[in-house]
Amino acid sequence: MLKKLLSHLENDNCGQFFKCWNELFVEERNKSSDVISLEFNIHLYFVTFPLRKSPPNKEEYRKRIEGLKKLLEDQGGCKYSTDVQLVQYFALPYVAEPEKHPIFRELVQKKWVKNLFENLSSFLANYATNIAETQDVLFQKWMTTYRLQYNELLEKKCRKLQYDYYRIVDIVNEMFNYLEQSNHELGVIHLSSEYMMGMKARFADATANAEQHMHANIALQEMDKKHNGLRKTNTNIKKKNRMIKNESNASVGNLISTIRSASSSLIKLKEEKEKKEVIVDNVIGRLNYTKIGNCLIKSASGRLSCLLLQALRQRITRIPIENAGQVLAVYANNDLLLLKHLKNSVVSVITSQGDNGNDAKEELCRLLNSIASFSSGRNYLLANNQGKELIATLTTALKTKKLQHYAGEHVLATLQKLSIRSSVQKELIKLGMVEWLSLYLGGKLSPTALDYGCALLLNLCLDPSGRSAASRVATIFTTTIANLISDHKLQVCTYINGILFTILGIAQIKARVKEINLVNTVKEKLNNHHCKDDEKQLPIIYKILNGGEF
Template identity: 25%
Template sequence: MGDVLAYEAELLGMVKEYLEFAEFEETVRSFTKECKIKGKPVPKTGGGSAKDAKDLMIQDLLTSFTDGDQDVFFELWEEHVPPAIRDNEAIAQKLEFYLHIHFAIFLLKRSVVKPPSVSAHCYNKAALDERISRFKMYLETKGAALSQTTEFLPFYALPFVPNPMIHPSFKELFQDSWESDLKTRLEDFLSATLKATDAPRLLTLYKENVQCNQEMFQQLHQQLVESERKTMTYLKRFNKIQADYHNLIGVTAELVDSLEATVNGKMITPEDLQSVCVRLFSNQMMQSVVHSIDFTRPGTGYCCMSPCDDEYASTMLRASLAPVKVQEVPLLPSLDYEKLKKDLVDGNSRLKAFLLQALRWRLTTSHPGEQRDTVLQAYINNDLLDCYSNVQRSVLMLLQSKNEVVRQYTARLINAFASLVEGRLYLSQNPRLLQLLEERLKAEDKDSLTRENVLGALQKLSLRRALQSAMIKHELILWLVEALKDTDCMSDYTLAYSVALLMNLCLRSSGKKTCAKIANEVLRVLSDLLGHENHEIHPYVNGALYSILSIPSIREEARAMEMEDILRCYIEEGNADMIQQIEFIIKQLKSEEPLDDSVESDDEEKEDNDEEDHNSMEADLDKDEVLQPQEGELTGEKLLTTEYLGIMTNTPKAKKKPFPGVHQSVDEPLQRPVTPGYHRAAYPTSEDDALSSCSRDILAQCGQRSRPPTRCGKRPSFSEFCLPSSLPECNGYLGV
């Protein structure tokens, strides 16, 4: 109680301050009256004159904006808008950028309205040059922070354009609607910001506490993910060291037996020595070398060694690595799928969500190989998602559930299925699935995890030709182009899979023809994406550009837009891979080859042999779990094996001969369908500690992709004027 008394006056003042801020007038009077009755101190708070002063100040700012009085405006701006907001909040930084543009071109706009005299023209020319110089100085200092943002990149060329009024990239700036919209944004921003600066101390304390908790949670979550990744790496190293240890113990025991036999007069045969050497080599190729060595004649048997090297066998042994024994992984218990499917259709929403989560975890956390193959095969054999049936109340229909968590967890499970070749084949059996996914994609909020997983599933399904054709027919390309105009609200996963899906569809002849109908829009979107800060999307952007530029009409549109100048912006400072790919695109752009109709046969539906033999179970499938069990609730494998244990019917799936995938140089734009997860695995950007020296050499040749240049004076504007507000692979082990 003593602590309360020590801070009582301040606490009571904070309470009264908040009540006045929230306009609880009756409550304030009652509160003040009761404090006086009880003899409690209540400090006085400010009157209403502050509001009038605030309104006056906002009016002064808007007046100077309309009059083009740059000096007065920015003096008031810096005086009344707190530095913490001006320097740290993205909305304020973007607004300030547009305000500088407004004042830089103010005289140009006024000259269009009222033609000046000769002397006035000279005066305006000098004043205009001064304003342009101030804008350039702003771009080189404070405005440089936005040079990496696609939305503002074109405006860095504004000071160098002789007559921006007639330039197609800047003509919108000279519309009355643009200035009117900017003034409205300014007024809304000032009203919200200045009210926030006068926020009561009680509200400020609460917001700071919530923000602190959120930051701490995010930090702990990142630490957990990093710890899991390191755990997996160390586990692999441990398994290898353990395998080496056991192998060496076995070989040592054999050698001790051989030495003991030698002491007793028994000779060691060349076959015994060869057997020991074979056990110590790490792969079949090296074993064949060992078998070719004649141990009765030291120094012979291998062309790469000197005939004088009598210790060749021992040198070869010392240089070799012990094989890593594959750890035997037990099969997971069988389940009662009839009961599972019944509860998925008829159970309550919470049970459905827990079952969908558990079934997904069983697939994503299983060990790659026989265990995962058996889990997937059991799901398919029992038609878990009802892809083989036409019943009305199927598990797939959970995508249309009114419960948001059920929809999200259904989408996550379908995305997990689509991550595997056999899963994609199974999903493709249901003709309604594609329609359900496309409807859910367009109905969900932009930032929802449901939409993210639906998009991931569609992108992976686009590896199959029949589904590609259906997506193109359903005009998914048009939807993707429209969605990619605003990437600010997209997560890295959504952005990567959106661009990769667009590329896969653009590789087909019908997809290219669809792009030809909206050539200008497609080229503008892809040009903007070339400068995006997420460098993982660049291979897919390059692949899409290279593909659609095979259409003569699109090439003509690209030349009209000066696409070559845009592409060369990225050559000047780009990394080797990016430069090589862009050179291919420029070569395609300059091509004069007509459209060969005889080549258009790629739209025929050929048999899918899954040339897309891509299996990649990314960590994003299990991120941000929104479903948490209450005390006593079963989840995951415990829920499945406790309530849905079935008769042991697991049968290992017969492994089909892997399809020899078609690989291409990393220097060329992508020309075959691919998923981001598989592409990251096939063309990694950094070395893994567990890689062999041979793998390191390959990676050293491929190199690491660095971020392309995002600032160039030649780049035209393809962005809307608005103010909107990597994940390591861990195959086989995901935190649950």
């Protein structure tokens, strides 16, 4: 396997390499941090392979870098971000010439490739020696788990048999009572009292024998548990076992009444739960959403709109997450906010109101933030023309200061959640949000507004056009970032560090950074040990500011 992997690596055979690799590590949860780190470095090796050719194949590199970008956006970002050393390479898809970049140029050097081959060979050699011991341990664990599950299954079957037995006892007793009553009152069934007494005696003997067998089975199970040392930690199972033993020691009549009451209570609980679910579904489904939308538009600044918007939001926020998705689906199917009407939508009408509609604006923005917190909600908000009209309405309201205090904070949060999609990033950049945020983040803001504002700016800077927009206002942009870095009270370090990391490759920004001597500010903050994020991320930024020397 080692020879195969090294051969595929040397021959740039990415597909065959990862086929063999995944055979070694079938399940993701079995991969250690070392495996994940090595795996990501191998991805980087294959992506940058065309750049190590003579001459470099730029076209092939662009195809492969798109594949890496998709990998990080889909599931790789979360998996590989656990290693701090790997995070710096997440920006590789956004760097035009990595061979000239102070961080990424090592990827095209022979020294880095040699180290990768040595690390892979060493790791696989150690893995081969330890795999036999690991498999033995896993097999023992599997056998223990299998025995526990098998014993649990037997106990469940035993409890089911006991439950069925007591139910049959109940039915037979009712039959005896009915026969006896029919014989005495109606005289239709001619059975002598001696015959009835004999039948009851036989039934009582059979019941006693069955109970003795059940007692013996329970005792054997307990002996097996003690012999094997397999003690259950689940207290609920123990309580149920005790209850079954107590029931079997009681009289047949008491057992039947207990089972009757327990089963009836369970049936009632189930019926009540189903009834509540049906009521909730019926209420949500039967609402007249056209009437609600028209009411919100006609009373755009009134108390009725505030109450309606609050109630609609609480339908999402005060129920379990799995049910919230169903509610959002109903909202989307009925176009709750009339987004298809574009400039005549609920959002456009309410945000255009004056100061007397501030309460309604706040409730609307809270609702938008709640909807944007779900993937299905974001799909609804961006369904019409990729949400361009909605985004334009919200950004205009922010810039013209029509959304104050909490309303503005919730709109920032909404835009930040929507901006995880590249189409929204491009639209916000066109609308001048990079320039606006450069000024906005320099003011006195609440912690929430600052948090979502910085996160939104980071998302916009990930797009090449966002970095171009930042370069056009390099003076204001770098001044704001420098002020945010120097303020040790702020807890938005990871966003600010991310913004710096993405824009330091721009010539205008780099020149301005040198003018304001940002490297000293970064060094001072690094020496103060402000937070864990800074301790991990600032050394990389400091290295870039020093031209790659640290």
